[in-house]
Amino acid sequence: MLKAFDENLTRRSMLLARETLEIEADAIRALHDRLASDDSVGHAVGLLLACTGRVVVSGIGKSGHIARKIAATLSSTGTPAMFVHPAEAAHGDLGMVTAQDAFIAISNSGETAELMSILPIVKRMGAPLIAMTGKPGSSLALLADVHLDVSVAKEACPLNLAPTASTTVTLALGDALAVALLDARGFKEEDFARSHPGGALGRRLLTHVFDVMRSGEAVPKVGADATLAQALLEITRKGMGMTAIVDLEGRPVGVFTDGDLRRLIEQVRDFTKVVIRDVMHADPRRIQPDRLAVDAVAVMEQFRINQMLVVDGDDKLVGALHIHDLTRAKVI
CATH class of the missing domain: 3.40.50.10490 (Glucose-6-phosphate isomerase like protein; domain 1)
Known part of the structure; x- marks a missing residue:
């Protein structure tokens, strides 16, 4: 019933x-x-x-x-x-x-x-x-x-x-x-974002790279003459899963990541004898700090990378971004 x-x-x-x-x-x-x-x-x-x-x-x-x-x-x-x-x-x-x-x-x-x-x-x-x-x-x-x-x-x-x-x-x-x-x-869309700073659109249109990037001592970097062992110590200390390789003027010339290390383990027995410039990825992806954080996300997704270097107008290293930084900032 x-x-x-x-x-x-x-x-x-x-x-x-x-x-x-x-x-x-x-x-x-x-x-x-x-x-x-x-x-x-x-x-x-x-x-x-x-x-x-x-x-x-x-x-x-x-x-x-x-x-x-x-x-x-x-x-x-x-x-x-x-x-x-x-x-x-x-x-x-x-x-x-x-x-x-x-x-x-x-x-x-x-x-x-x-x-x-x-x-x-x-x-x-x-x-x-x-x-x-x-x-x-x-x-x-x-x-x-x-x-x-x-x-x-x-x-x-x-x-x-x-x-x-x-x-x-x-x-x-x-x-x-x-x-x-x-x-x-x-x-415009930008005007809408300004009145919705707490929303997803606001974060995407108002958050710049300099708002979320790591800077100063938090940025992993070594010189081009550093050994692979020294580079690995820098990667471990800074916790970004990579290190930038810079020239004497502080301009990035390469990058070395955890993934590169895994691929290298099968080939190298003594890390103390390997110079980082010989195993780094040259001409790394970079972005300027005044760009929108969503632009960094687009580059990372396009090239399937988890880290990106941040450079100023003179191409000098001023920061670094990890995909987790963008996630924590709710840009992604």
Whole structure:
């Protein structure tokens, strides 16, 4: 009996899930078609581009959650923005809003009391007001400088009560605004990285070789006249699995690695008689310290090496990189 009940529940849940997605997809498609003959988004983008302050986004309930996300998306894509709760705004937080700001008010009904109580003050300040509502004839829509119509034919909720399709459409239009502003501002990948320094993209685009390389006494190096035995001692002391071989001016002329040693063991009996220049790899891969760390990763992957030397503009050795350094820095 229980198994039959579970099967029926699973089947009904699957149908409702698909129906929910269909309703919300239809709502976004309707918004897409509506915008083809509506220049309100263009007007809104123009107001937001002209804003010399911040974009203040406000809403309450589910609209408040959507407002927070829109503010976060705007901020991370080059448009400084913040969320203000309308109830808190009525008790002091409205002091955060200035005439230089632009205000986006979100309310599906367009009649939310908490919003309507503060918007006349926003208007008197001179801040442009953009409304996102599902009712073009509502009080909020009529008060706004620009009204963005986010109406839907029906909610995905079977009771047609819980905000579902309406919040999805509002969120999608907020993303559309952010993307349009991003493009208009010429916002680039590097700009995105600067506002996401803790993320993977930020690390990849902001971390330079000098941030992660080993330098000073931590760099393994020997002269070209050193013996193989001396080179092996340097490899052991510095723990990088290799040593650079440098000339008298400190320029790298070769490199010798643990892998080279393993291949050499079968051929050499007395390491004290072997000079490192005779067994090193000449003309080693190198990179300059001001290059991005991801560039070093690309070279290492291309040539299947685990270490790389770092040189300055005069080709003098200033550091060394191991693949583990890049992994620890989360560049890889």
